Structure formats: C-alpha cells, structure tokens
Amino acid sequence: MNLEPLFQQTFHSASTVHASSPGRVNLIGEHTDYNEGLVLPTPIPQRCEMLFSPRADDRVEIHSVQMQTRAGYALGAEIADHTWLDYVQAITQELQRAGHNLRGFNAVVSSDVPLGSGLSSSASFLVTIAKGLRKLFDLEITDVQIAQLAQAAENGLVGARVGLMDQMACSLGKAGEALLIDFRTLEYRSIKLPETMELVILHSGLTHSLAGHEAGTRNYKTRRLECERACELLGVASLRDLELADLERVAALPAPFAGRARHVITENARVLETVAALEAGDLQRVGELFYTSHVSMSADYDVSEPEIDLIVQIAGRTAGIYGARLTGGGFGGSVVMIADKSQGRVAGEAVMLEYAQTTGQSPRLLSPAV
Numbered sequence: 215m216n217l218e219p220l221f222q223q224t225f226h227s228a229s230t231v232h233a234s235s236p237g238r239v240n241l242i243g244e245h246t247d248y249n250e251g252l253v254l255p256t257p258i259p260q261r262c263e264m265l266f267s268p269r270a271d272d273r274v275e276i277h278s279v280q281m282q283t284r285a286g287y288a289l290g291a292e293i294a295d296h297t298w299l300d301y302v303q304a305i306t307q308e309l310q311r312a313g314h315n316l317r318g319f320n321a322v323v324s325s326d327v328p329l330g331s332g333l334s335s336s337a338s339f340l341v342t343i344a345k346g347l348r349k350l351f352d353l354e355i356t357d358v359q360i361a362q363l364a365q366a367a368e369n370g371l372v373g374a375r376v377g378l379m380d381q382m383a384c385s386l387g388k389a390g391e392a393l394l395i396d397f398r399t400l401e402y403r404s405i406k407l408p409e410t411m412e413l414v415i416l417h418s419g420l421t422h423s424l425a426g427h428e429a430g431t432r433n434y435k436t437r438r439l440e441c442e443r444a445c446e447l448l449g450v451a452s453l454r455d456l457e458l459a460d461l462e463r464v465a466a467l468p469a470p471f472a473g474r475a476r477h478v479i480t481e482n483a484r485v486l487e488t489v490a491a492l493e494a495g496d497l498q499r500v501g502e503l504f505y506t507s508h509v510s511m512s513a514d515y516d517v518s519e520p521e522i523d524l525i526v527q528i529a530g531r532t533a534g535i536y537g538a539r540l541t542g543g544g545f546g547g548s549v550v551m552i553a554d555k556s557q558g559r560v561a562g563e564a565v566m567l568e569y570a571q572t573t574g575q576s577p578r579l580l581s582p583a584v
C-alpha cells in the first residue's frame with residue numbers, strides 16, 4: 215500500500231522517512247519467554263508500514279488506517295487513554311526515558327498484520343515507530359535495544375505484561391529464517407528453515423485481548439501469576455531452572471500449577487528438538503512436535519479454545535499437513551501448520567473450509583500469502 219497520498223492529504227506535506235517491520239508467527243515455544251525459556255519465531259509476509267516527517271513543535275500527530283482516525287499528544291505529556299494511541303505514547307515515553315532526544319513528528323501507519331490475532335500487530339507497530347524515529351532523529355539505538363524499549367512500552371503505559379519474544383522477532387527477524395531466542399541469556403541464533411517446507415497460518419476468526427482486563431482466570435496475566443506461584447511452590451527462581459527430570463516433582467503440585475509448569479518445561483525441550491528436526495529437514499518430526507505442543511497448551515496450560523482445537527484436529531486428517539498448533543498467547547488467534555512446499559495453499563484452504571462450515575466463524579488464511 216502506498217501511504218504517501220494519505221500522508222500528504224493528512225499533513226499537507228511530504229513524508230521524509232519510511233519504516234516497516236513484519237508481524238511474526240511463533241513456530242514453537244509458547245508462554246516460555248517470560249519463564250526465561252526458549253522460543254522460535256519467524257516473520258510473516260504481513261507488515262506494519264509507516265511514514266514520518268518532523269514537526270516544528272513537540273506534538274505527535276498520527277493517523278492510523280486501521281483505526282480510521284487521527285490522534286495526537288504533546289511529547290513528555292504521555293498519559294494512557296486506553297486507545298490505540300497508547301502504543302505511540304508508550305514508545306515515545308520509553309525512548310525519552312532511555313535518554314533519546316525526540317522532537318515532534320507526523321506519522322501515518324497502516325498494517326496488514328491482523329490486529330489482536332496473535333501475530334504481533336502490537337510489537338510490529340511499536341518496533342516500526344521506534345525504527346522510524348531512529349531514522350528521523352538519528353538515534354543511536356540497536357535493533358535489540360528497540361525490541362527492549364518496545365517491550366518496556368507494552369509493559370509500561372500500555373499495561374500489557376508481555377514478554378520480549380514478539381519485539382525481538384519483529385525487530386530482528388529475516389524471511390526464511392527462524393530466530394531461536396534464549397530468554398535466560400538473551401542469546402539468539404538464526405535457524406534456516408528447510409526449502410522443502412511451507413508455513414500455513416490460519417486465523418481462527420477469534421480475537422483476544424492481552425491487556426488482562428477481561429474477567430476470570432482465562433487470560434495471559436493469570437497464566438503469568440500461576441507460573442510465579444509454581445516457582446514459589448517448587449522453590450526455584452524461574453521455571454527454566456527445571457528439566458524433564460523434574461517432572462515427577464512437578465506432578466505433585468496442586469492444580470493448576472502442575473500443568474502450567476509441565477507445559478513450560480516440556481515446551482522448552484520441544485523447542486530444541488524442533489530446531490534439530492528443522493536442521494535435519496525432518497518435517498515429519500517437526501509436525502509431531504507441533505501436535506504435542508498443541509496438546510500441552512490446550513490441556514496443561516489451558517490457553518486454547520474449542521474452535522482452535524478443532525482447527526488442529528482437522529489439520530491432523532488433512533493430506534499434506536505434517537503438524538499444527540495454536541500460536542501466540544492463545545484465547546483465540548491463529549494456528550500455524552507445516553506443509554510440503556507448494557502444498558500449503560490447497561491444504562490450508564481445505565482446513566479453512568471445513569472449519570468455517572462447522573463453526574460459522576470467519577477464518578482467514580494468512581500464509582501462504584496470495
């Protein structure tokens with residue numbers, strides 16, 4: 215999408231800086247980032263695109279195509295108003311706190327990463343703003359620092375207690391590669407994806423909210439607290455301190471803590487096994503690990519939904535698909551599947567059709583891109 219006409223129509227002058235970053239899909243390693251564990255995200259074709267120009271005053275004025283509105287505030291006077299503008303306020307606040315010198319700017323944003331679907335529209339938005347401002351104001355800041363500030367922004371003014379995976383993936387990810395990140399050390403390594411593999415991403419049509427405002431215990435915030443409690447009960451600082459050999463001890467915990475801890479421990483092991491299988495080009499094995507991961511997320515971590523379980527089930531009996539699992543925080547969102555190269559579209563459409571007919575939901579095939 216060419217945003218320049220919209221930029222000029224909105225601000226009556228040309229833009230000077232373009233920035234962009236992709237959404238991401240996590241192949242495996244879910245709810246492990248905030249437990250100092252392992253994750254394996256890869257960029258998706260959909261991206262957040264933004265145009266910027268500097269202003270003479272200290273105002274931030276931004277138009278969002280998706281929100282169909284323009285909004286603004288003065289730098290240094292960021293206050294949460296519980297709208298999408300909080301993401302912009304949050305990242306300018308964190309940049310300033312980190313000592314970066316900002317001035318006012320105009321911006322337009324458009325993203326084809328579906329919002330609220332577990333594909334990180336929020337992180338790609340934050341990272342794109344930060345990368346745009348880096349160019350606009352010559353900020354000395356690395357891609358890793360941008361990821362960290364984006365996380366601080368989401369944790370801070372936005373008020374969503376997210377881990378660092380999304381921001382790292384959106385800031386550092388490269389097409390055709392997955393990023394193995396260890397959140398204990400923040401070390402990361404690129405894993406080349408097999409040429410024979412195609413990713414299929416199906417959005418279930420169910421959206422979520424990570425901010426934890428929804429009532430009850432089926433939300434992201436509660437899962438984090440449950441992990442903290444599990445650590446207390448087990449006498450460890452982090453679930454990363456535990457290994458498969460500790461599972462017997464973990465099973466003795468009361469519900470729901472046993473399941474929560476078991477998911478995290480087994481999921482870390484599955485990430486390493488998936489990396490080995492990807493490096494060996496063994497799609498069959500990757501697929502098995504996807505299915506096992508999904509069962510763990512659904513039964514032990516309780517972040518799936520009946521609709522999402524159904525997609526995974528349908529995938530299991532669809533020709534050409536090796537494995538499927540819920541990706542992202544859960545409570546709706548998308549399913550990621552592995553297929554043979556060039557089989558992805560046909561197989562993905564077959565799963566989508568059966569799911570739509572059974573549930574009446576409006577799913578969307580996000581990858582392979584049309």
Ligand code: ADP
Nearest residue numbers: 278280298325329330331332333334335336339
């Ligand atoms: P996810 O990251 O899984 O897409 P989140 O709930 O974390 O879901 O973030 C979605 C929120 O991010 C949106 O509700 C909106 O506030 C903000 N956002 C993302 N992209 C845009 C955009 N292009 N314009 C305005 N706000 C956006």
Ligand code: MG
Nearest residue numbers: 334335336337
């Ligand atoms: Mg998000």
